[in-house]
Amino acid sequence: MLRPRLLAFFLALAYVVVLPPGARADDWEDAKREFRAAQKNSDTAVRSDAYVLLAGWDTPEAIDEMLSALGHEKHPAVMRAALRALGSARSKEAIASFADALAKRKGEERLFLLMALGDQPSSASSDELLLGELAGKDGASAALAARALGSRRAMGARDALLAALQHDDNRVRSAAAWALQGLATPPHAAPPPGQPDPGPPPVPEEMREKPLITALVDALFAKDAGVERMSLLAALKQITGQEYSLDEKAWRALLAGTDVASIRPRPVTVPYFLGIPIYGQRIALVIDKSTRYHDIHPFSDERLREICEVPGARAIAHFKLLRVEDLVGAHAMRLLEDLPSSAEVEVLFFNKAVNPVFGRLTRAGGGARKKLTEALEELKVDDGIAAYDALNEA
Incomplete structure (x- = not known):
């Protein structure tokens, strides 16, 4: 099972492709000694910079040294810098060492390697x-492998990613859907200054085949489909140019060859939370109850209106929202109202400790709304932090 700090980091991870080369010590032993000394420093910037410097060696030994140190790191910012450094490997020897490291390392260190592989070009x-790894039994490893394949746009992985949409583990399904969206979206570089933008490149031919589109639609309306629906809809929009949301009849008509002009999609209300569509059937809301929970919310009136919009349904009354607690509470209650009866939800408040509202996943009905209302009214803030514990509980 992922430790809380890794889970929190994985949820926040943003892939970065290129790392600037760092200065190098005169020899490897000096560099290694300086790196190890830096990792004992309490300053996170010093520890982070040390990874940048060591990455300049671009050798299997540097990969091994960074990976060993990363296994003991606890700060997300340093962990992110370390992964960027690992992912910057470009020499044949350093890249080849990833295979050996995956075979020898266990637990979190293997997952770190898979994250770093997403920063490297396809080969x-x-x-x-x-x-x-995608075909393996470990769900966390398979999910990270899928994301790495999508990040590097490995077109040869298309069929394996399509098959992964049927995986029992929802993490793998979600990662595979995200990766397929990436394969359908070629990179679009900005034109030189003063030059017109020719527009995005076309969707690759192998991503426009009807069996592939059918597989995406089937996955979208699978009985246990959840958060992966967001990526599936994005991929379908990219490939077909259509936005039929969760209207299965419209998508099936498109697959049957019906003329687009004659397809009349019906409006489908998707639950939203703070402007984010929620497609899952099992939802955990993790809410920080720090002392700033009572602060005036930071949004301009225009932005507040935007995040209070619920497409296809009435908006949340933005003019009633003054403080952070008003904003979060109103959106949480509205989410419970809009979720389908089959959905299950848990709400977790955290700071010094983690306080679940229901104690387990609960059907989002009237009873859940009543209990959440009571919890919001009785909520007491504090100045601790238990974010990792809250995410792990979620």
Whole structure:
């Protein structure tokens, strides 16, 4: 099971492709000694910079040293810097060492390697390595492998990613859907200054085949589909140019060859939370109850109106929202109102400790709304922090 700090980091991870080279010590032993000394420093910037410097060696030994140190790191910012450094490997020897490290390392260190592989360009050998992880039994490893394949736009992984949409683990399904969205979206570089933008490149031919679109639609309306629906809808929009939301009849008509002009999609209300569509069937809201919970909310009137919009349904009354607690409470209550009867939800408040409202996943009906209302009224803030524990509980 992922430790809380890794889970929190994984949820916040943003892939970065290029890392600037760092200055190098005169020899490897000096560099290693300086790196190890830096990792004992309480300053997170010092620890982070040390990874940048060591990455300049671009050797298997540097990869091994960084990976060993990362296994003991606890601060998300340093962990992120370390992963960027690992992902910056470009020499054949350093990249080849990832395969050996995956075979030898266990637990979190293997997951770190898979995250770093997403920063590297696609190659036959490393793509094959990731495909092997995607086909493995460990859900966390398979999910990270899928994301890495999508991040590097490994078109040869298309069929394996389509198959992963049927995986029992929802993390793998979600990552595979995200990766397929990436494969359908070629990179679009900005034109030189003063030059017209020719527009985005076309969707790759192999991503426009009807069997692939059918597989995406089937996954979208699978009985246990959840958060992956967001990526599936984005991929379908990219490939077909259509936005039919969760109207299955409209998507099936498109697959049957019906003329687009004659398809009349029906409006489908999707639950929203703070402007984010919620497609899952099992939802955990994690809410920080720090002393700033009573502060005036930070949004301009225009932005507040935007995040209070619920497409296809009445908006949340933005003019009633003054403080952070008003904003969060109103959106949480509205989410419980809009969720389908089949959905289950838990609300977790955290700071010094984690306080679940229901104690378990609960059907989002009237009883849940009443209990959440009481919890919001009785909520007491504090100045601790238990974010990792809250995410792990979620």
